[in-house]
Amino acid sequence: MPARFTAPQGRRHVPTYYRIAPLLANQPLGATVEVRGWVRTRRDAKGDFSFLEINDGSTPANLQVIAEARLDNFANEVRRLTAGCAVEVVGTLVASPAKGQAVELKAEAVNVRGWADPEHYPLQKKRHSFEYLRTIPHLRPRTNSLGAVARLRGALSFAIHRFFNQRGFVHIHTPIITTSDCEGAGEMFTVTSLDLEHLPRTADGRVDKTRDFFGQPASLTVSGQLEAEVYALALGNVYTFGPTFRAENSNTSRHLAEFWMIEPEMAFCDLAGDIDLAEALLRQLIGEVIDAHPADLDLFCRYVDKTLAQRLDAVANREFARITYTEAVARLERSGRSFEFPVSWGADLQSEHERYLTDEVFKGPVVVTDYPKRIKPFYMRANDDGTTVAAMDILVPGIGEIVGGSQREERFDQLAARMDEMGIDREQYGWYLDLRRYGSAPHSGFGLGFERLVQFVTGMANIREVIPFPRTPGSAAR
């Protein structure tokens, strides 16, 4: 964040406009400055003056303003300020004579830009439950915790682009609307411009989808991977970072109908290189956030998740454990634990199994590789053993799967045979098979769920708190 901004409009007497974060960091004592933000609380001291706590969204910290009775709007405006009011304050930054804050702003002018009726303003001067805040998504970023989530989410987003840019990856904008009817990652939302009350029909009475906007059925994408492969096999290393959509009726603290996903794809890269990149990405992102956003992170460590600091530290400074699926199953079998779902080779790992691995065996992130091919999609590369594929999932404590990736099947015959086995139409995926017909190369990639990353970094328990306007089954308000 730049240290300061100058006021945009010309004014006769221009005080330096400061955001509160750099103001508190730099503490330019004696300077005449202006801050703009929202009142958190007002405390009155006798008849002489009032304390105002101002927050401008740049940091969880508030700036204490001293508004004295000599201000011409003291009685009729300052003394009526309440939580939520928007104000511009010009004053002198001075050392604070009392405990609780190093500096404070002695106001020369308090300009009220927007009132907030205290009888009806939904945010009170007290802690609210996240469930309640979710009912007011248009106001919840004004709270300390949701504001901090928004800043960290933005910081992580930028750090992701920086990470890939530093390594020469090209950011590819893959399509949001797709006509592949089975991308293999779950239920899809239909995209149509047909009038649902008056659908065009074919002679046999079925809906005539050829008369829809694209001349064929279309959906919202569930993954940009297949398109990313196209560009990886032309540009080398690429990544996508965009919204994805799943019409699954999932009601959990880690699923959304609309979420953001990071999907790198690398040509001439095997599974080990894929894991290396994912691990480097996670560790760099978390390391950067720890360094650049201590105030926001501190808020989560203190009020949201007491074990957060320790967990983040473990990720930033320790190598991830790596085991094969077969080894994981063996570990679970000899754990002596009685799991609700039995452990058996060939079945997918259950949540409780993943939790045992991350929380108890490794006490940190674990990379599980080489899953049975029966439980994985068609595009994953077959291993020589004939039963497993070059897949990898990264499991983290508290969240479970945060990354899912694989080396892709680059051999035409193997891929085509696998598609036939799984009943996938070769014709429709002709373009995908072409990549294996012409200049095919080993390549690998993964998907990182962005909201799950934000959850992991903030310790927020519910994914609906880490995206501004969550879309879940039965809920897309605002």
Added chain:
RNA sequence: UCCCAGGUAGCUCAGUCGGUAGAGCUGGUGGCUGUUAACCACCCUGUCGGGGGUUCGAGUCCCUCCCCGGGAGCCA
């Protein structure tokens, strides 16, 4: 979608055996104070989630739907 637990004042919750509701906080008023989740006193606030049923009478019992939380499945 399945299992479990919930939905009562603006918020967080209590409400016994069925007899039409309370607390704390917020807010308002006054007091006090370089205060800081300020403090002290007083005051206001209810479609008891929606609909239906049982009953003389339902926040309370039954049915149903919706929403929220925990767990599971699907996955990122």
